[in-house]
Amino acid sequence: KQEVTQIPAALSVPEGENLVLNCSFTDSAIYNLQWFRQDPGKGLTSLLLIQSSQREQTSGRLNASLDKSSGRSTLYIAASQPGDSATYLCAVRRSTSGTYKYIFGTGTRLKVLA
């Protein structure tokens, strides 16, 4: 059974710091891994998706890496801003073709202080 864990559970940093959020999963047979952002009481916004054959993806100040063999992914946020404050979720999609099921991690609640 796939389990997805995120560390740390919560993080509070001053503006401008570079951050690393961690995600680990127990079953390496994944199709892809996706990082989401969730604002309080809101739905999910997709940030980055990494296919199982890829090592990393970048979008603006965000960089996500994937080490499938060790069951780990990291989300790197450069030069953090107060607007980055949110909960960040990673989710893995099973390897079965045509199956869209995502298993979500426990989330990291980020607060960037001005």
Place this chain on the structure above:
Amino acid sequence: GAVVSQHPSWVICKSGTSVKIECRSLDFQATTMFWYRQFPKQSLMLMATSNEGSKATYEQGVEKDKFLINHASLTLSTLTVTSAHPEDSSFYICSAAPVVRPISSSTDTQYFGPGTRLTVL
């Protein structure tokens, strides 16, 4: 971009009543929709997979007679929480997978709704 809406955005009901939540894909057709539940400060848990024109597939531990799912068209899926109890209070989020997927995309082809906050008194 693709938009998924949910209605209502929040609802408060009395214990024992039934509540219907709608999930609509506004500018695309979705053969598959997913329903998730999120308790406070916890992650999303997949409840069921809804396929247009067929019965929903429920995850282990989710009561299908309590959480009725109807995917009557390619743009609408509904979740009905029957005989709701306070422990059913949660944030319910749906997502939709489009029939026609973009050739190239930086994100997976599954779009999430804004969620519905259910409070059962």
